[in-house]
Amino acid sequence: MGALPSPWEHVRAPRVRKCASVQSQTKRSLSPAELDALLRARTGAGCRVEAELADGWFNTAYRVLLDDGRPAVVKIAPPAGVDVLRYERGIMATEAMVYRRVADLPGGGVPSPALIHADREFLVVSLLDGTPWDKAADHLPPATQKALRRELGAVTARLHTITPHDGVFGYPAPEAGLSAAGWRTAFAAMVDALLEDAERRQSPLGLAPDAVRTWVAEGGYALDQVTEPRLVHFDLWPGNVFVTAADDGGPARITGLIDHERAFWGDPAAELVSLAFGGDTGPDSDFAAGYTRAGGTLGSGPAFDHRLALYQLYLALILVVECGPRGYGQEHLAFCRQNLAESAARVRALG
DSSP states (O other): OOOOOOTTSOOOOOOSOOOBSSOOTTOOOOOHHHHHHHHHHHHSOOEEEEEEEOSOSSSEEEEEEETTSOEEEEEEOOOTTOOOOGGGTTHHHHHHHHHHHHHTSTTOOOOOOOEEEEOSSEEEEEOOSSEEHHHHGGGSOHHHHHHHHHHHHHHHHHHTTOOOSSOOEEOSOGGGOOEESSHHHHHHHHHHHHHHHHHHHTOOOOSOHHHHHHHHHHTHHHHTTOOSOEEEOOOOSGGGEEEEOOOTTOOOEEEEEOOOTTOEEEOGGGHHHHHGGGSOOSTTSHHHHHHHHTTOOOOOSHHHHHHHHHHHHHHHHHHHHTHHHHTBOHHHHHHHHHHHHHHHHHHHHHO
């Protein structure tokens, strides 16, 4: 077999459109009147809907103008009773928690929307300035992209200073039941729950679940090196990072991180997996320069590489399993399955 890619080599973002063959099973659509009535009943004030934001595939999101004149985004949780993946249980509360913890960071350093209202059924957050990075990328010169990657490194390092109040690893939502005192135990439970989701939904993994469990067990020595849980966003692809172009002589900048739903308490190295969809995350990258300059430590060595490969495998599993409930088309599913096969090959090579 030919040489496998280094764990540092970033995974290319899919070039295919996520065409849905059916409507996403988790999205709940409301009419403008229904959304206004929901907000009035829960918050005492309503809104005027300006647009549905169609980029997300789990929650439904609307850009609105609140009664007090503030522009905002309202995110609606999936309908009650919808069969979500195990880790997705209670993740709206997780997102609200992250917004609160970010807002409480001494000195700031992690730009994010302001949390206006939190409810089990919906969130209301302030509207960010700027544009999602994936939509702005073609209009940003290389020097600007490099500066933004360094800034993203610094922002991510600041995010990773947030720790849980109870010192527990795993997903924060009690409904998920995926937390533990140690990272090895928590991560194994996270993977096992996803494999059970795959079996229930008959997801075409192309991998034997027991083989995946064995790979995680073989990486236990590396997972045990993570002794302090840190906040990991785990979905920092460019679509979840808002940026503004240079204006009035000022530099382009990051205006906010969004969609903290997949966040968990774990190993900061896991962040590199989704960050890699936007560019190089290796030790000589602009991202790494910004991260370390801000006080973060990325790690290195065989155990670090082993953990990184396991996290790539975990995200690849998520992307395949969620294709069913999201209603993604066959082209996107094929991309995700290829990504999963490549991630599995990297893990096998480390065994």
